[in-house]
Amino acid sequence: MSTALVATRKGLFTVSVDPAGTPTIGEPAFVGVPVTNAVRDPRDGALYASLDHGHFGVHLHRSDDDGASWTEIAAPEYPPKPDGVVDVNPMTQQETVWATQLAWTIEPGHPDEPGVVWCGTIPGGLFRSDDRGDTWRLVESLWNVPARAKWFGGGYDEAGIHTVSVDPRGPGRVVIGLSCGGAWRTTDGGATWEIAASGMRADFVPPELAGDPDTQDPHRLARCASDPDVIWCQHHCGIFRTSDNGDRWIEIEQAGPSTFGFAVAAHPDDPQTAWFVPAVNDEVRVPVDGRFVVTRTRDGGRTFDVLSNGLPTGASYDLVYRHGLDVDASGEQLIMGSTTGSLWWSGDAGDRFELVSANLPPIHSVRFC
Amino acid sequence: MAQVTFAKALQRHVTCPTASIEADSLRRVLDGYFVQFPAARSYVLDEQGAVRRHIAVFVGGELIVDRVGLADPVGADDDVHVFQALSGGAA
Numbered sequence: 331m332s333t334a335l336v337a338t339r340k341g342l343f344t345v346s347v348d349p350a351g352t353p354t355i356g357e358p359a360f361v362g363v364p365v366t367n368a369v370r371d372p373r374d375g376a377l378y379a380s381l382d383h384g385h386f387g388v389h390l391h392r393s394d395d396d397g398a399s400w401t402e403i404a405a406p407e408y409p410p411k412p413d414g415v416v417d418v419n420p421m422t423q424q425e426t427v428w429a430t431q432l433a434w435t436i437e438p439g440h441p442d443e444p445g446v447v448w449c450g451t452i453p454g455g456l457f458r459s460d461d462r463g464d465t466w467r468l469v470e471s472l473w474n475v476p477a478r479a480k481w482f483g484g485g486y487d488e489a490g491i492h493t494v495s496v497d498p499r500g501p502g503r504v505v506i507g508l509s510c511g512g513a514w515r516t517t518d519g520g521a522t523w524e525i526a527a528s529g530m531r532a533d534f535v536p537p538e539l540a541g542d543p544d545t546q547d548p549h550r551l552a553r554c555a556s557d558p559d560v561i562w563c564q565h566h567c568g569i570f571r572t573s574d575n576g577d578r579w580i581e582i583e584q585a586g587p588s589t590f591g592f593a594v595a596a597h598p599d600d601p602q603t604a605w606f607v608p609a610v611n612d613e614v615r616v617p618v619d620g621r622f623v624v625t626r627t628r629d630g631g632r633t634f635d636v637l638s639n640g641l642p643t644g645a646s647y648d649l650v651y652r653h654g655l656d657v658d659a660s661g662e663q664l665i666m667g668s669t670t671g672s673l674w675w676s677g678d679a680g681d682r683f684e685l686v687s688a689n690l691p692p693i694h695s696v697r698f699c
Numbered sequence: 700m701a702q703v704t705f706a707k708a709l710q711r712h713v714t715c716p717t718a719s720i721e722a723d724s725l726r727r728v729l730d731g732y733f734v735q736f737p738a739a740r741s742y743v744l745d746e747q748g749a750v751r752r753h754i755a756v757f758v759g760g761e762l763i764v765d766r767v768g769l770a771d772p773v774g775a776d777d778d779v780h781v782f783q784a785l786s787g788g789a790a
Binding site for chain 2: 384427
């Protein structure tokens with residue numbers, strides 16, 4: 331039996347798939363409430379969910395009984411902006427409000443640092459908890475990097491951290507991805523940070539700025555667990571891969587129908603294998619020719635399989651958000667949810683997909699647990 | 700005494716019963732209320748103390764003016780109503 335958390339615009343669903351491949355969707359939690367992200371902490375089994383109430387702000391909840399009950403925990407809160415500090419979004423020329431607009435991703439820390447949980451937010455702050463989310467503190471070393479003056483929103487008005495990739499080689503080594511502000515790396519638990527986006531390319535700025543690592547828009551980063559120097563990136567302007575933990579990103583220029591998309595999943599054991607869900611381009615965020623497919627490379631990005639077995643045969647306009655695709659620890663099971671509320675599962679690395687539901691709310695995030 | 704009432708939509712998520720608070724400004728009224736019901740604070744105000752963008756606050760039947768400082772005066776007979784603004788709805 332495998333299980334996944336499916337965070338949607340109208341609640342959090344749990345999907346179970348039995349050994350025969352038959353899926354079951356459980357009763358939703360937080361029904362009617364937008365759930366941005368949900369994850370299980372493999373160290374203690376706790377579930378975390380971030381809710382975006384819209385009217386009533388961002389609130390985080392934790393469950394210690396597999397979702398039977400939830401307890402509200404603290405939400406990340408920014409400190410007061412110091413007097414005299416000018417913090418202007420370069421794109422909007424509006425003052426950035428130091429307040430959590432979205433808890434975009436929650437990520438358990440390294441197994442050797444129990445209790446540590448990371449939270450990436452909009453407007454661009456990374457938060458760390460040392461007590462399972464009971465308290466949070468802004469990682470000021472990242473918030474205060476001079477390059478933040480160049481960050482701007484991608485999809486939202488303000489910049490946001492959507493990926494916190496914990497390096498399995500030891501605590502304190504983390505790579506984050508943010509839209510728009512590139513990728514950043516720490517090796518000392520967040521005390522210091524360095525940009526890790528060289529080689530990425532942006533076509534939404536003048537050509538002379540295309541290579542500026544500080545303004546890249548990686549939509550999502552996915553690391554190979556067994557070869558942690560390998561990280562895949564679905565970027566706003568294409569697909570990139572690093573084999574040196576972000577020292578240098580290499581662009582993959584061909585990937586089936588399109589290199590535009592939001593989601594990426596990395597095989598946990600094979601650094602040559604990753605999955606993507608393409609759409610036309612920035613201006614037309616629908617499948618190419620209305621044909622919804624998944625692309626998979628098994629040779630480091632040199633060639634791609636175009637996977638469609640079990641996916642819609644007619645015109646389809648599903649888009650998969652950046653947290654909408656996940657692979658399990660075996661590298662064989664995939665789960666994928668779309669903006670039109672369709673959810674698919676695969677038990678054979680995408681050779682065939684099974685439709686779990688076509689009638690869920692728009693799906694923000696899926697995660698095996 | 701100002702009677703502070705919250706929309707039913709918020710009562711679903713956090714404890715926020717109607718209560719009477721003696722104070723002469725909205726900031727003092729809400730501060731007094733949140734002493735009694737602290738969990739409700741973060742549903743109405745952000746961490747810098749400003750009214751959340753999609754919250755509507757009425758004092759004496761008028762929408763408040765100072766959404767950051769909450770300096771709007773509260774008269775002896777004024778009631779305070781906290782609603783969700785329709786601008787924040789999600790279909």
